Amino acid sequence: MARRYNVRVAQDQTPRPLPELWLLSDARNDAVLDEVLAQLPEQSGFIFRHYHLDPAQRRTRFQQLQEIARKRRHLVVVSGSPVLALKWGADGVYGPAEAMPHGGDLLKLATAHNAKEIVSADRTGADAILLSPVFSTASHPGAKPLGPVRFRLLARKAKAPVIALGGMNRDTAKRLGWPRWAAIDGLS
Template sequence: MKCDKQMMRLYAVTDRAWVGKMTLAQQVEAALQNGVTCVQLREKHLDKAAFLAEAKEMADLCHRYGVPFIVNDEVEIALASGADGVHVGQEDMAAADVRQKIGPEMILGVSAHTVEEALAAVRAGADYLGLGAVFTTSTKADAEAMPRATLEAICRAVEVPTVAIGGISEQNILQLKGSGVDGVAVVSAIFGAEDPGAAAARLAALSSQLAE
């Protein structure tokens, strides 16, 4: 499975901080039923065995809905779970090394904060770029907001799909219109919502306006 711009339209990144009334799998399925076009499993505190079991469950779930499944950071878990790809940040394994490990077919996503980082990631084999944080965000306390001019410059500089991330909500998503991004990656806007499915549906409708 290779990456296209439509796949980036509404990209859900998991966060178990809001697991309670629903399990993470139930939250993800609700999102899948309501317009999410890609799912990334991000787990910072699970041990490897639990992470792998969860990744296999999520891979099966996403594939039932025909939606690509990406694992954050953990290349070996991505390979072992049947994930469609892996996403790495600038502080994780080098993109070129990840590409060598996962081969040519799996999707490789890379976070970028500058035009230089973006171009380097593409040269290293990135299939898409995560750009941000575009707004201040509670899920990454050390993330400074990316200037709009930088976001636009990166989108002009690369031909691979781009997804904006960081502090995106129903209230500010349309501020990204005209920036050149192909879609949005959201965390709390879906998983922190009282009804993740309804939130995903509203965000799907809004994100479809970004390309207009």
């Protein structure tokens, strides 16, 4: 059963299930993000990263994409500090477990690549864990992917729901048979 949580989504304070589909932003997919966000199924998730922009440009781009995402009732999470997420009006924060806030109303999405990082994410109270890379990916060229078997073994160790990331697209998600997944290029 999906974990339920309260997040600030515009004026809607109704508890919502954790989205199954997540789009991550990157310099590689920026040119198509407006269109892709508008076409994602309603109430999907969007993780804004855009590390390539300077702070002022990053905030402007976040606001543009957040407006599109809100029209489709997507959850909007920002990579950065909890203070930044609150200041920008995001629903949550994304990053390594050690950067996760304790308590508060922000949705906490922790990154993990191994068992130690999964345990750390669970200890910090992460609402979900993005476990990667499942398959080979342009984001981490040369990194050894977990593969379906190792991914499932690691995911079983997690207390929080796990979102598959790395080389994910509709075909690999079907092959993996995992309900929650995220992509950069695979949705763009």
